[in-house]
Amino acid sequence: MSEDVKAVVGLSHVVKEFRRGDTVVRAVDGVDLTIGRGEFVAIMGKSGSGKSTLLHLISGLQQPTAGTVTLLGRDLTRLTDDQLTLVRRDQIGFVFQFFNLLPTLTALENVALPLLLARVKTQEAEARARHLLATIGLASRAGHKPDELSGGQMQRVAIARALVNDPPLLFADEPTGNLDSVSGEEILLLLKEMQTGRGKTILMVTHDAKAAAYGDRLITMRDGRITMDERTGGSAA
């Protein structure tokens, strides 16, 4: 039981099928998985391996064809769409490959947006966003729009936006996929810091082994199944 208390993500016999024309594609094929609080899990696999679908199932963006998905002790398959929206808003920060910042808003406004959507007063939302931007070294860029920022800066803004609600979980889908290797490293170090410094549980989907090496657990997927689940963290090199 003590392990279950620490578990933030639980998948039990999860299957996800899609219909493509006349054929049924099994994107996730019977996955069992438990992720504990404060883990940094990297999920690797080729495109079509089911890794992104897995992330969508864990975040309640898609419902499984069979099996159960629990997040922070709640069975996502039993929640309504409105409840799922709230879970995503309050419990999960999302970071994407193409940053997904709103182009007409400044960095500060982008970061404050989730708070405004959660009806936090503008003044407080912007103060929190400003503080967060300062902690990741972007105070001087607060008034810049995304097209005035480098890729690495945009991704840092996106991470600040993902964290402004202070969610316990951070999900990243190819967060370095659109960055040069030096900016990518900065993003990975920032994610690592969010794990070690702020206790976030991080799930990162990537096809890049160098990025995956920042996690302390590596899961590889093929044909919808987990083919490797290895603790890579620890003191031994």
Place this chain on the structure above:
Amino acid sequence: MHHLPVKHGILGILGGRPRHGYELKTEFDLLTGGLWDLNVGQIYSTLERMLKDGLVSLEEEAGSGEDRKVYRLTDSGAGELAAWLDRLPLKARPMRDEVFVRLGLLLERDTGAALDLIASQRRIYHLQMAGLTRQKIGLGRLTGPDRFRRGLLLDAALLHTEADLKWLEICEAKLQGGGIRE
């Protein structure tokens, strides 16, 4: 024979100032970011040869005991070092990994065993990359040129391991797509 630059590493270190034998091991580790498991024996056997070739000289400092011996770069050693630093770009690393040979033999004998080898080797490489990455994250505690140099060496080690990993993925895909008897 691929050149192991122990000799030239030592020449370079002694180019800074004369050193005790035991200092050379520490300095060599700093130079190679601690990624090169060189033992003291290799240092001393190389120094033996360098003494014989007149590249270094051995002087006794005042006092007594083994650790009073100081190695110094000779003019001939300084010339050798300068010539080496000036030399044309090096050849690419040779493909001489034990895994290549093992896999090469297994391909014909037993596809299943070859796939098993690939899977277990990939696991090792992933663990290696995670370990190197932890070292890289830990660099935050160091400062100055040592940190910079060590960071670059860790990048090199990571990229080489990644290349090995990618190669194994290709091997696996090709084996699963029909293999050697296709």
